[in-house]
Amino acid sequence: MLMSQPSARSLSPVFDADQRYPVDLHMHSTASDGALTPTELVTLCAERGLTHMSLTDHDTMDGIEEAARAAERVGICLIPGCELSTRWQGVSIHVVALMPGGLQGAMVEGLLQQREARIQRAEVIAERLEKVGLPNALEKARFHAGSDRPLGRPDFARALVEEGLVPDWASAFKRYLGSGKKGDVKAHWPEISEAVGWIVDSGGVAVIAHPLRHGLTRRKRGLLMDTFQAAGGQAVELVSGQQNPDSTRDLARQLVERNLYASMGSDFHFPGSHAAPGSMSLVPRTAAPPIWQHPRLVHLRDAPAGPLASV
Numbered sequence: 001m002l003m004s005q006p007s008a009r010s011l012s013p014v015f016d017a018d019q020r021y022p023v024d025l026h027m028h029s030t031a032s033d034g035a036l037t038p039t040e041l042v043t044l045c046a047e048r049g050l051t052h053m054s055l056t057d058h059d060t061m062d063g064i065e066e067a068a069r070a071a072e073r074v075g076i077c078l079i080p081g082c083e084l085s086t087r088w089q090g091v092s093i094h095v096v097a098l099m100p101g102g103l104q105g106a107m108v109e110g111l112l113q114q115r116e117a118r119i120q121r122a123e124v125i126a127e128r129l130e131k132v133g134l135p136n137a138l139e140k141a142r143f144h145a146g147s148d149r150p151l152g153r154p155d156f157a158r159a160l161v162e163e164g165l166v167p168d169w170a171s172a173f174k175r176y177l178g179s180g181k182k183g184d185v186k187a188h189w190p191e192i193s194e195a196v197g198w199i200v201d202s203g204g205v206a207v208i209a210h211p212l213r214h215g216l217t218r219r220k221r222g223l224l225m226d227t228f229q230a231a232g233g234q235a236v237e238l239v240s241g242q243q244n245p246d247s248t249r250d251l252a253r254q255l256v257e258r259n260l261y262a263s264m265g266s267d268f269h270f271p272g273s274h275a276a277p278g279s280m281s282l283v284p285r286t287a288a289p290p291i292w293q294h295p296r297l298v299h300l301r302d303a304p305a306g307p308l309a310s311v
């Protein structure tokens, strides 16, 4: 998400101070739009005292093999995962897939489909940016991305800055890539029910990612949870990075009403941001069952009881 300078007004209501947990089930690496390689991320997690982690790159599990090797070396329990882009009633919704058995079953084809949707979207963005003065946009974005993963808007933003069309990243979004601008191209993401089906059929657990950041009202969020649950989804991120404690408590009530499991993650992308592995707002006590009680996530059962008991 693109952050603008917070005004005094937008700073209230206050967010919880950072808590540090040994469990973080939502993080990104260079396999998608994170800054650290899977090895660097796992190493940082170990340095910060994490015992259980999941790597959840956008629409890919390409970083998992490397992360698993690093996790083995440093003695961290790694749950393979990814974060799927989906849609529901015209809104883009992210769903974390926790995949204890790794990439298998319907997810194999599902992730290929996501990759294709990203490639097609990048081509349309490139065409549009060429019309507004960035020739060879695709090659330039590819060059600045420095890897062969599907390109996203941040890669085009970097190209626009490097080619001198805009002074900085924020201007790139403001003028060309942000909501309603030329480069704001919607990808053909699957319906949320379809994506949840891939996850569940492949032995995984589907988790609604950062439910407070999809721009939904409480009522709409409840309807989203109902659709998600009807499709086989069983968990929601009760805490994602920094959030308002009142909103968290209210969200907890929505989970309890539906008996959905509560998950937690920092959504860490890069060092220097206010997010860090294992750092997030206070996870409140709630009657919603913690994700590590899910029968498919036996790996998590040996997690240390201390901080986990706070859920």
Ligand SMILES: [Zn+2]
Binding pocket: 083, 094, 209, 210
């Ligand atoms: Zn997300």
Ligand SMILES: [Zn+2]
Binding pocket: 026, 027, 028, 083, 267
């Ligand atoms: Zn994420």
